[in-house]
Amino acid sequence: MKKILVIGNGIAGALLSYRLRQKGAFVDLADAEMPSTSSQVAAGIINPVTGQRFVKSWRFEEFFPEAMRVYRQLEQELGVQLWEERPILRLLATPGEVNDWSMRCALPEYAGYLDEQADAGGWSPVVKPGFQVGVLRNAGRVSFPNLTTAWRQKLQAEGRYLNQRISHEDIKSKLKDYDVICCCRGAMDADNPYFPDLKWKLAKGEALVIRLTERPADYAPPEMLKKTIMLTAIAPGQVWVGGTYEWNTSDKGPTKEGRKFLEEHLQQLIAEPYEVLEHRAAIRPTTHDRRPYLKQSDVDPRVFLFNGLGTKGALMGPLLSDEMADFIVISGK
Numbered sequence: 001m002k003k004i005l006v007i008g009n010g011i012a013g014a015l016l017s018y019r020l021r022q023k024g025a026f027v028d029l030a031d032a033e034m035p036s037t038s039s040q041v042a043a044g045i046i047n048p049v050t051g052q053r054f055v056k057s058w059r060f061e062e063f064f065p066e067a068m069r070v071y072r073q074l075e076q077e078l079g080v081q082l083w084e085e086r087p088i089l090r091l092l093a094t095p096g097e098v099n100d101w102s103m104r105c106a107l108p109e110y111a112g113y114l115d116e117q118a119d120a121g122g123w124s125p126v127v128k129p130g131f132q133v134g135v136l137r138n139a140g141r142v143s144f145p146n147l148t149t150a151w152r153q154k155l156q157a158e159g160r161y162l163n164q165r166i167s168h169e170d171i172k173s174k175l176k177d178y179d180v181i182c183c184c185r186g187a188m189d190a191d192n193p194y195f196p197d198l199k200w201k202l203a204k205g206e207a208l209v210i211r212l213t214e215r216p217a218d219y220a221p222p223e224m225l226k227k228t229i230m231l232t233a234i235a236p237g238q239v240w241v242g243g244t245y246e247w248n249t250s251d252k253g254p255t256k257e258g259r260k261f262l263e264e265h266l267q268q269l270i271a272e273p274y275e276v277l278e279h280r281a282a283i284r285p286t287t288h289d290r291r292p293y294l295k296q297s298d299v300d301p302r303v304f305l306f307n308g309l310g311t312k313g314a315l316m317g318p319l320l321s322d323e324m325a326d327f328i329v330i331s332g333k
């Protein structure tokens with residue numbers, strides 16, 4: 001059976017190493033434990049219908065059931081809370097938006113996904129008046145930090161986790177110890193010399209964690225709230241607000257402009273005071289056509305890459321990690 005090194009314990013590397021172990025491979029997982037990665041900053045939301053025109057996500061019917069199944073299975077195996085199915089309340093402000101929404105609601109392929117309701121549910125006490133409310137079902141959120149932390153602890157306990165930064169140069173020497181190496185280093189793989197032809201379009205994202213100071217300390221509405229930005233409770237009394245999109249920037253940290261954008265949009269939605277608890281930023285591993293990369297290197301066929309989950313790691317990661325694990329087990333020399 002193959003001995004495999006997976007580099008990166010973000011959502012991609014965690015799910016891939018889990019799948020490879022299920023297929024009987026000997027897997028070590030290495031991670032540099034970088035402080036601000038995409039999986040640590042993200043809210044882990046699965047949204048079936050995205051964009052201004054409310055279009056259903058690519059391969060959603062395949063990805064969503066598998067994502068729920070895998071997150072629930074991991075919850076059982078790791079003994080941590082990971083997955084919550086939660087509707088998204090889509091605030092509709094203009095007659096055009098209301099009209100687009102109603103038209104989608106009438107289409108048979110959107111039956112069971114889109115609906116309308118009279119109020120903003122658990123958000124009603126804080127949302128400004130004047131919005132109509134659409135409801136998106138088949139949505140939810142996975143806690144990436146809970147998943148990656150519990151997975152790291154499990155592999156640590158088994159002696160299969162390396163807290164190491166593996167540079168491009170280190171891969172060559174590591175190949176003396178492993179049959180296959182798979183890179184899951186998120187945006188850090190954008191200049192990976194084993195995959196020189198991949199086309200990346202990295203998207204920096206910023207997010208806030210806030211507390212609504214006039215709500216009870218454990219305020220946590222059961223729905224997520226979406227307009228230009230998304231609001232979701234991530235813990236009692238803590239609301240995640242995000243995110244921004246900035247392409248091809250070299251600056252990786254939180255910025256004044258990012259915070260201003262988020263706060264301006266937040267204030268258009270809610271009528272109550274809040275306190276900012278955290279301001280986070282990371283680079284999403286986004287590709288030029290928004291399709292993920294499941295690749296074997298032409299430079300060295302023992303090196304693979306599972307990456308490019310972009311804005312949809314929560315949705316696509318579970319099924320694609322299985323397809324990637326099959327690819328490695330079948331093709332890895």
Ligand SMILES: Cc1cc2nc3c(=O)[nH]c(=O)nc-3n(C[C@H](O)[C@H](O)[C@H](O)COP(=O)(O)OP(=O)(O)OC[C@H]3O[C@@H](n4cnc5c(N)ncnc54)[C@H](O)[C@@H]3O)c2cc1C
Pocket residue numbers: 007008009010011012013030031032033034037038039040041042043044045046144164165166167184185186187188204205206207242243244281282283284285307308309310311312313314315
């Ligand atoms: C603001 C924001 C909001 C988002 N919201 C959502 C959302 O709601 N839903 C959703 O599905 N997606 C969301 N995303 C996108 C999501 O974060 C990504 O799809 C996903 O996390 C990518 O995971 P990854 O494992 O590929 O990369 P990463 O999370 O970047 O993980 C890479 C890992 O590799 C490690 N690493 C890097 N270099 C090395 C090295 N040289 N050696 C060893 N280890 C290394 C890092 O420490 C890290 O743990 C959001 C992203 C941002 C920034």
